[in-house]
Amino acid sequence: MVLGLYNYWIVVLLMMIGFYIVIAHGNLIKKLVGLTIFQTSVFIFYISMGNVENGSAPILAEGLSRYSNPLPHVLILTAIVVGIATTALGLALVVRIKESYGSIEEDEIQIQDQLTEDKT
Amino acid sequence: MIAIAIVRTKDLLAVVMLTGIYGLLSASFFVVLDAVDVAFTEAAVGAGISGLLMLAAITMTGRTEAPKRHKPLLALLVVFVTGGMLIYGTLDMPYFGSFEAPVHQHVAPRYINDSMQEVGVPNIVTSVLASYRAFDTLGEVAVIFTAGIGVLSLLSLPQRRRSYRLDESKKELMHEQHMVVRIVSKTLIPFILLFALYVQFHGDFGPGGGFQAGVIFAAAIILYAMLFGLDTAKRVFNQTLIQLIAAIGLLLYASVGVVSLFSGVNYLDYNVLADDPVAGQHLGILLIELGVGCTVAAVMIIIFFNFVGRREAQQDANEQNSTELNNSHELKSTELKSTELNNTKQNNREGE
């Protein structure tokens, strides 16, 4: 049964989408969005690994014996918050880039860089 | 479920909306996969804050995306090769949900079976987060703190004095425009704050904890800042105070570790904090979650305030420019779109 692996395929698909956006789009904010998708794919990967059939959420309760693996949850929980913090940092950088270059398209920035280099 | 992600490759500001939906969607995905705590965090972060931050950034950087110039074929090729290799790699992976997978064999059983005796907290995620892997979490909090500092250094502005009269008139107008929303939010905000506290301290027993509570707390204050203006919010939550809180949270976390170090055990080993090991663990987790909550909330607020502050400064500059333009050219004010802008300018002109 190869179909039992479908969760990984979903993850890979998401990852490909995110990766594609990061590579192919020139807009820096778009790139950040792509990064976020990429990130989420990794999150889903971890969480789906931690899932157990017939298991329930890892909060101890009466009458339940099978729980999902709590370890990936912990890792991802912190990773999400760290992810937003780093995304915010990236956005801040983008804003500064916009202020100094007047554009957030990759090519235009490169052209401007070229021009300044040529001048000097 | 995942189809949405594919369509998201569209351009424009709609991307942000779709990011929000995507966040909600992935959060419900996490609920289905039993990861309640993660869903909690993702809901608060992915759907709320990140969308807002991106919006704030977009308003500063412009909305449209330039059409692509280089061919995406190469990129597609690279992506597909990577994806194909990854899928090939997954063929050896254990099946989805199988109990025999190696992930479930090693550390997890111990957490599941023993954490009740050792830590005494029903929520295993909390106990792992704050007790077994506390050192790791300390690092994460430090990363968040650093990111906050980074944003601060990138976007913070020198203190500026704005004419108060302009503020007041703006406020009046905003008040008229957002009357209903404001009143409803004003009644809601205390409950949101209360709920954040509930999440903070109930994290031992149900889903929740410092990270989530921090984000929710920050969200409430962000709501306030959005509706009542940044300056009003800043008057309530002073910038330096927030920075102080962020630092204090991290310090609290670290100092708990130092206390246990001085008591003769390992760093962040809470057993010695009280006479009874389990009580000590409780105390330690409580303090640490408090530290985490403080830092996260404060950093989120810092980030948001700086973004919005930057934006408002830009807008002010724009308005200033356009008024000067108006004055010099005696233009009839054609480009005034709404009464709000109109009035602020009027006031501006009077001020000059």
Added chain:
Amino acid sequence: MLTAATIAILVVMFLAIIRCIVGPTLYDRILAFNMFGTKTVLLISILGFLMGRPEFLDIALVYALINFISVIGVLRFSDSVEFKHQDQASTKESKQ
């Protein structure tokens, strides 16, 4: 019954997503987003009952709050974005 409700909500979510993607104006998108949020709240609460652990309604609560906050936020920010566009696009008539 619960299953039927879940399916219905999933269908509605799908419709909302379509509107969000097609939506001609920004406000359509926001509307779809709002609707999607509400539906997510319902979905989560029903899922909690389906999985037999209805204690997890906290999450639904958070969703409701966050949904509201983000809608308001989007509206606040969209104001200025719209300005930029209209300045170039149309100088037809300002209200009042």
Added chain:
Amino acid sequence: MNILLEIGSGICLLLGCFLCLSGGVGILRFPDFFTRMHAVGVTDTLGAGMILIGLMLQNPTGLVLLKLLMILLLTLFINPTASHALAKAALRNNLHMVLDESTDKGGDKPSKP
């Protein structure tokens, strides 16, 4: 008593589902923004309320009930407010309705339940 509750919750759930579905169809099929807004604003609130009430009848005990009640209150508060703000913003930004030209100021704002 129990069976009564069961039936009641079933009816509520069904009603809620129907309302949600009609809202979903409405958001897709209506011609312009304000009619869509009307479709969603009305059905969303009532549908959500119905489903939540149905869930409440399923498990009328303790903390769960309280939380459901809170969610219900929250939706009752939030949904109309959000639609109101949305409609207002749309109006303010000169998003005009598609109407038969008879009224130029526009009809009522979408009524809020």
